[in-house]
Structure formats: C-alpha cells, structure tokens
Amino acid sequence: MIVTVTFNPAVDHTIQVDAMPDSGTVVRTDEAQFDAGGKGINVSQYLTGLGADTVATGLVGDFLGEYIRSELEDEGIPADLVEIDGKTRLNTTILSDDDEFKINHDGPSVDSAVVSDTIDAIGRYDPEMVLVAGSLPPGLDTDAIDRIANAGEWNAVVDVGGATLQALDTEYALCKPNREELAVATDRSVETVKSCLSAADVLREQGFERVVASLGADGALLASSDALVHAAALDVEVADTVGAGDAMLAGVLSELVVGGDDRAALCRGVAVASRIVANTGTTVPSFAELDDSVGRVELTDYAALRE
Numbered sequence: 001m002i003v004t005v006t007f008n009p010a011v012d013h014t015i016q017v018d019a020m021p022d023s024g025t026v027v028r029t030d031e032a033q034f035d036a037g038g039k040g041i042n043v044s045q046y047l048t049g050l051g052a053d054t055v056a057t058g059l060v061g062d063f064l065g066e067y068i069r070s071e072l073e074d075e076g077i078p079a080d081l082v083e084i085d086g087k088t089r090l091n092t093t094i095l096s097d098d099d100e101f102k103i104n105h106d107g108p109s110v111d112s113a114v115v116s117d118t119i120d121a122i123g124r125y126d127p128e129m130v131l132v133a134g135s136l137p138p139g140l141d142t143d144a145i146d147r148i149a150n151a152g153e154w155n156a157v158v159d160v161g162g163a164t165l166q167a168l169d170t171e172y173a174l175c176k177p178n179r180e181e182l183a184v185a186t187d188r189s190v191e192t193v194k195s196c197l198s199a200a201d202v203l204r205e206q207g208f209e210r211v212v213a214s215l216g217a218d219g220a221l222l223a224s225s226d227a228l229v230h231a232a233a234l235d236v237e238v239a240d241t242v243g244a245g246d247a248m249l250a251g252v253l254s255e256l257v258v259g260g261d262d263r264a265a266l267c268r269g270v271a272v273a274s275r276i277v278a279n280t281g282t283t284v285p286s287f288a289e290l291d292d293s294v295g296r297v298e299l300t301d302y303a304a305l306r307e
C-alpha cells in the first residue's frame, strides 16, 4: 500500500488557445479541461490505473475541494482527505501552438494542526510507503514533511521543490526532483546527463537512499547504492507535460513496492510518463501494453562514473 499526501491539492485547469491574447484583447476557446490534481493526488490516480494499492490523503476546502472529492470518487480513487477552512486552489495551464504556460496559485493558508490530522489518516492504512508531494501551502514548513516521514514504520518518499529538498532534516527512502529541482537542491550545474548523475549522487549524501531525477525530454536517471543509470525518454507525440513527473514517480513506486529492482523501476517510470505526456491534462490514460513500452526503454549504465 502506498499512501500519498498532498498538502496543497489543486484543480488543474488546462485550456487550449490558437494564440495567446494581445494586451487588451480576448481570445475564445471551447477546449478546457478540469482535473483533480496536485502531485500526490495525481500519483494516486496513476497508481490506481496501474492496479497498485493506494490511498490519497491531503487537505481540501470549499467548492474546488468538493470538486476534487467528487472527481476522485467518480474515478474510483481511494481517498481519505482532511477538510480545511480555506479554498483549494485552481492551477492553470495554457497550451498555445507548441508552447505551454503554467500558473500555479500559492494555495490557502492552513494551520499546522492539519499535520496531525494527516498523520491520523495515514495511520489508518498501515502503508509500506508514504509519498509527500507538491508545494506546501502558506502556514506549513518543511517540518510538516519530516514529521510525516518519522511518524511511522513506512518508507518515506518526497517529490518537493529543490529548496524544500535542501531543508529536509531526516532520512528518506527516495526523492524525485526534476532537473531544475536537482540543480537548486545541490547548487550544481545540471547541463549534461553526466552532471545530473553526479548531482544525484551528491543529493543521496544529503539523506536520500535513492534519487530518481526526471529530465523532461532527456528521460530520467536513478542513483542508489546499487545503481547509477540513465533511461532515455520514449519517442512520443507530446500533448503537454502536466503530470509527467507524477506519472514517472507512480511508475517507479509501483515497481519498487512489489520488490522490483532499480532498473526495472526506472524503465516503468519512463514508460508510464510517456503515456501521460501523450495525453492532455492529467487524465489517466490506458496502460494497455505497458510492458511493451517498458521493454523499449533504453538504459545506459554509468556506474563507472563513481570509480
């Protein structure tokens, strides 16, 4: 069982326009989508699609919080959400030609008492893994994440911003930075795949047993005590990349939780992500013939870099 924690869920509004408006003009479109989102919620959605056992926990409030609750229920995603007084946020992605513009709201202010409520919710499921993912709403700091990691016997996993990664103060089983977050967390250059692999090893020393870094169109890498390996991205027609990192992580965790090894986990992560980037928004796609996609992921071993 993998429990996900989203302290700052969002409704993802994805809108397609022919061209971005000029100042003072209006563009109209009939292509708009509203998805229940936030990183942990997305991971639980993809895990459910992959047939893995998961429960989504997190903080929701007001009408957009209700929308998230009802979407998860309609989609059959197990959830145990904590109700807050504030308003769940709306995050907007505008797709125009080949461009993608993302606007993320900070989210509602919350009281730190919600951390104990969240720990109570997690405790009801006795999970092997607990993932804390996404930004922190105003009112919470990195102590909230460390508290979750230390509250039970579970393997703690994080997918948070680079500065947050740097500020964490306990041991984690895995973290999933993207390229920019890897650079911020390590203060290192990440221009080449080799420099990303070295940065991932630096991050491991900061208290992460495994580092899985997603590198957009350059694929992903995994650094652990057993492996230093890069996987190329699959060649797919990209609709948008919203949820790509969450999909990668869902693929990786779904393999690790059943005892799969690092290489198999990385391949599955890349294969799952390739299905999501081919889809608009964060809708769960079909995972039919996923094993074929997993088999097409090309791995390069970089263990020699450590010698």
Ligand SMILES: Nc1ncnc2c1ncn2[C@@H]1O[C@H](COP(=O)(O)OP(=O)(O)O)[C@@H](O)[C@H]1O
Pocket: 177, 178, 179, 213, 214, 215, 216, 217, 218, 219, 220, 233, 234, 235, 236, 238, 241, 242, 243, 244, 245, 246, 248, 269, 270, 271, 273, 274, 277
């Ligand atoms: N342009 C792309 N073509 C193919 N796969 C992609 C592309 N962009 C992202 N991906 C896949 O999605 C994964 C996560 O993407 P990334 O943009 O690094 O995540 P995040 O959403 O966390 O920033 C990548 O590791 C890759 O497998």
Ligand SMILES: O=P(O)(O)OC[C@H]1O[C@](O)(COP(=O)(O)O)[C@@H](O)[C@@H]1O
Pocket: 008, 010, 011, 012, 036, 037, 038, 039, 040, 042, 091, 104, 133, 134, 135, 136, 241, 242, 243, 244, 245, 246, 247, 282
């Ligand atoms: O909590 P943050 O960092 O603002 O991110 C939240 C956003 O990220 C998402 O989870 C998508 O994440 P990725 O594109 O990084 O996979 C959206 O659903 C959500 O709007």
